[in-house]
Amino acid sequence: MNAKSTALAGLACLLTGCTTMRNSTTTEKPMIVHSVFFKLKHDKGSQAEAGFLAQAAELSGIPGVENFQTLKETSPKNNFDFGLSMEFADQAAYDGYNTHPDHVRFVQEVWLKEVVEFQEIDYVPIAD
Known part of the structure; x- marks a missing residue:
């Protein structure tokens, strides 16, 4: 990695809370990082907020x-309160997650009813 790529990868890790950086110049396929940042309709610190976050954490059990990570926003630069970040080994793992019945149920029965604003981003490291 050159200095610019290393800096960009480090920034991406800071933004997503990752604990290690992968060298995208190896033969290993780059991981897909899926992040979503959001604001809930619930009062901050409420049991409803805690319940949502607990249900969201169950997504970690989906294969792939x-x-x-469940993340709490600390910056005043945006309107979001929380984030979820996860990685997938490849597109097949990501697609399996998106269509998994537990994910589909969560989106339909929980997410759509309790999230008022969000931003989703999926990304991979830039190869040199």
């Missing part, structure tokens, strides 16, 4: 999900 790696390095799952």
Whole structure:
């Protein structure tokens, strides 16, 4: 990795809370990082908020999900309160997650009813 790529990868790790950086110049396929940042309709610190986060954490048990993290926003630069970040080994693992019945149920029965605003981003390291 050159200095610019290393800096960009480090910034991506800071933003997603990852604990290790992968060298994208190896023969290993780059991981897909899936992140979503959101604001709930619930009062901060409420039991409803805690319940949502507990249900979201159950997504970590879906096959293919790696390095799952529940994140709390600390910056005043945006309107979001929380984030979820996870990694997938490849597109097949990511697609399996998206279509998994537990994920589909969570989106339909929980996410759509309790999230008022969100931003989703999926990304991979830039190869040199």
